[in-house]
Every structure is written in structure tokens, then in C-alpha cells.
Amino acid sequence: MKKLLVTLFLTLALSVAPAAAAQRILNIFNWSDYIDPSVLEDFTRETGIKVIYDTYDSNEMLETRLLAGDTGYDIVVPSATFLQRQIAAGVLQPIDRGKLSNAKNIWPEIDAKLARFDPGNRYAINYMWYTTGVASNVAKIKERLGKPITSWEQALKPEWLKKLADCGVYMLDSPEDMFAISLNFLKLDPNSKSPQDLRKAAELLGNLRRYVKKFHSSEYINALANGDICLAVGWAGDSFQARNRAREAGSDVDIAYVIPNEGTLMSLDNLAIPKDAPHLAEAYLFIDYLLRPDVAARNTKATGFANGVAASRPLIDKAILDDPSIYPNEAVMRRLFTVAAPDQAQQKLITRLWTTVKTGR
Numbered sequence: 001m002k003k004l005l006v007t008l009f010l011t012l013a014l015s016v017a018p019a020a021a022a023q024r025i026l027n028i029f030n031w032s033d034y035i036d037p038s039v040l041e042d043f044t045r046e047t048g049i050k051v052i053y054d055t056y057d058s059n060e061m062l063e064t065r066l067l068a069g070d071t072g073y074d075i076v077v078p079s080a081t082f083l084q085r086q087i088a089a090g091v092l093q094p095i096d097r098g099k100l101s102n103a104k105n106i107w108p109e110i111d112a113k114l115a116r117f118d119p120g121n122r123y124a125i126n127y128m129w130y131t132t133g134v135a136s137n138v139a140k141i142k143e144r145l146g147k148p149i150t151s152w153e154q155a156l157k158p159e160w161l162k163k164l165a166d167c168g169v170y171m172l173d174s175p176e177d178m179f180a181i182s183l184n185f186l187k188l189d190p191n192s193k194s195p196q197d198l199r200k201a202a203e204l205l206g207n208l209r210r211y212v213k214k215f216h217s218s219e220y221i222n223a224l225a226n227g228d229i230c231l232a233v234g235w236a237g238d239s240f241q242a243r244n245r246a247r248e249a250g251s252d253v254d255i256a257y258v259i260p261n262e263g264t265l266m267s268l269d270n271l272a273i274p275k276d277a278p279h280l281a282e283a284y285l286f287i288d289y290l291l292r293p294d295v296a297a298r299n300t301k302a303t304g305f306a307n308g309v310a311a312s313r314p315l316i317d318k319a320i321l322d323d324p325s326i327y328p329n330e331a332v333m334r335r336l337f338t339v340a341a342p343d344q345a346q347q348k349l350i351t352r353l354w355t356t357v358k359t360g361r
């Protein structure tokens with residue numbers, strides 16, 4: 001009898017104990033190289049919430065998961081154009097800013113830019129914003145072109161690019177970026193979705209394929225830092241990370257990032273919560289944590305990307321804050337444009353043209 005009672009007690013205790021001590025969890029799906037890893041550790045230390053952190057390097061990859069439903073993620077970070085489509089598709093849930101004590105730190109001008117994609121700022125909060133430009137190995141470019149990169153010509157014209165093919169060229173595997181900069185370079189509307197214009201851009205890009213070592217959206221950071229490539233059409237912060245990695249390794253590789261004269265695409269990446277997020281309270285806590293000025297400043301310092309928290313600016317190194325290729329000033333801002341999301345039919349054409357650009361088929 002006594003034995004039975006003990007067994008009963010143990011069974012009961014065991015069935016209750018795990019629930020009482022249940023570990024709080026947060027599942028995050030974010031871009032690679034896009035956070036200071038110590039921010040995640042500190043969040044866990046402060047809240048006891050365990051973070052499971054997965055990464056991607058393309059909006060297409062995220063969107064496929066979101067549209068398939070039931071991602072298991074609590075936080076995702078789509079770029080604004082994709083966000084717009086995901087809101088329409090009903091795969092995200094509204095964010096109640098009243099539940100975020102740090103919502104007051106949100107940068108109003110950036111929030112207004114985001115509102116073009118998320119009317120009323122209902123579904124997302126800006127995380128980082130940035131440009132698409134040209135990162136290059138200063139010494140190798142000087143040697144081969146005789147001058148630094150200043151224009152899209154040097155990246156998008158075969159006469160120039162062929163001089164760099166042997167030292168390695170990467171381009172983003174991101175049709176949104178590549179079509180927008182190509183249309184702009186061709187003096188067409190960078191936002192154009194007309195099949196005729198898109199075909200012209202695809203032709204321009206297809207003619208460069210033979211000089212491009214790889215279309216990829218994250219490997220270029222290390223490839224630049226290691227001196228394996230000398231030019232990448234890439235994103236601002238990633239280019240600064242390449243420069244910093246080379247410096248930290250004590251190598252003599254120097255990486256420059258340029259917003260070409262003709263102007264470029266400005267994009268916004270944003271915190272959003274999938275409709276079926278299993279850990280909603282934890283997601284809110286994390287968004288609120290990222291909106292703390294000190295945390296946002298640390299993420300900018302680690303990634304080289306400008307964040308959406310206005311109140312973080314006094315805490316950011318002057319070298320970063322005063323660098324117009326990270327925090328564009330008025331003059332640079334005038335050369336930046338944003339684009340709208342393509343509809344489904346337009347997206348289909350873009351995807352098909354992009355495959356042809358990359359493979360020739």
C-alpha cells in the first residue's frame with residue numbers, strides 16, 4: 001500500500017512539475033548577420049525566455065514558409081514590399097503598440113515610410129533600414145579600374161565588369177534589388193512592373209552573368225573580407241561587416257561601400273508576428289526589448305545597419321552616425337527610392353526572368 005502511494009505521488013509530482021517549471025520559449029526567424037549575438041543572451045538572462053534563432057538570407061525563403069502556414073515562428077523580419085503582400089495574404093497578425101512600453105522610441109519618419117507598405121502601421125515595426133550599393137576591395141579596384149567605384153556603370157556595364165571578373169564579382173540573389181537598380185540605371189522607373197521594362201533590365205543583367213562568380217545574398221561578407229572577391233552588389237551593413245571582419249583578422253584587405261551617383265534602392269526590414277505565433281507574450285517582450293535605445297544601438301554597432309529607433313541615435317558611435325552610407329543625410333536621401341510590391345502575375349514574370357538572368361535558361 002505504502003509503495004502504491006509513493007508511486008502515485010511520484011507520478012502526480014512528475015506530471016505536474018514539468019508544467020510548473022515550463023521553459024518559456026521564443027522562436028525567431030531573422031536575416032543572417034543581423035543582430036548582436038550578446039543581445040539574445042542578455043534577453044534570455046533578463047527574462048528567462050529561451051530563444052531559438054533561425055536565419056535566412058532571402059525574402060523569398062521567408063515568404064515560402066509564411067505562405068505555407070504554421071511556421072512555428074513568433075517573430076519574422078520581412079522587407080517592406082514583402083510585408084505588404086503578407087499582410088494582404090493574412091499570414092501576419094496586428095501588433096498592439098499599446099502593449100509595448102518602448103513604442104515611444106520608434107522613429108516617426110521611418111515609421112511614416114513603413115506606413116506606405118503597412119497602412120496605419122498596424123502589422124510591423126521597423127528593425128533596420130538600408131541601401132543596396134557596391135562593396136569593393138579598394139586596392140584591387142584601383143589596380144584594375146584605376147579609380148574607385150562611383151557609378152553603377154562600374155558594376156552594371158560589361159566593359160567595366162569584365163575587368164573585375166578574374167578577381168571575383170558577387171551579386172545579390174534578390175530580384176527585387178537587382179531589378180530596381182537596373183531599371184534605375186537604364187533611366188526607367190525603378191518601380192516599373194511593365195513586362196517590357198522588366199525584360200530590358202533582365203537583358204542588362206543577363207549580359208553580366210559571365211562575369212559574375214555567384215548570385216548570393218550572404219556569402220559575400222566573408223568572401224570580401226577574405227579577399228576572395230573584389231566587388232559585390234550588396235547591402236550597406238553587410239559591407240561594413242566585411243570591412244570589420246578583415247580589420248579584426250588583421251588583414252590588409254580594405255573594403256569600401258558606395259551608394260553610386262545615380263542613386264539606389266532604400267529598403268526597410270521589419271519585425272512582424274505570424275498569425276499562428278505560438279508564443280505571443282514572448283514575442284511582444286522581445287520586440288519591446290529591441291526597441292530599447294541601448295539594445296538598438298548595440299545591434300547597429302554589430303551589424304552596420306541603421307535601426308528604426310530614433311532614441312538610439314545619441315548612443316551610436318559618431319563614425320557610424322555620421323557616415324551617410326549608413327545613416328544617409330538629406331543630400332543622399334534625395335538619391336534614394338523605394339519600390340512597391342509586385343502583384344502575383346508580376347511576381348511570376350520577375351521570378352521567371354530572374355532565373356533566366358542567373359542560368360541563361
Ligand code: N2P
Pocket residue numbers: 031032033034079218235238269
Ligand atoms: C542582413 C541582411 C539584411 C538586409 N545580413 C536585407 N534584408
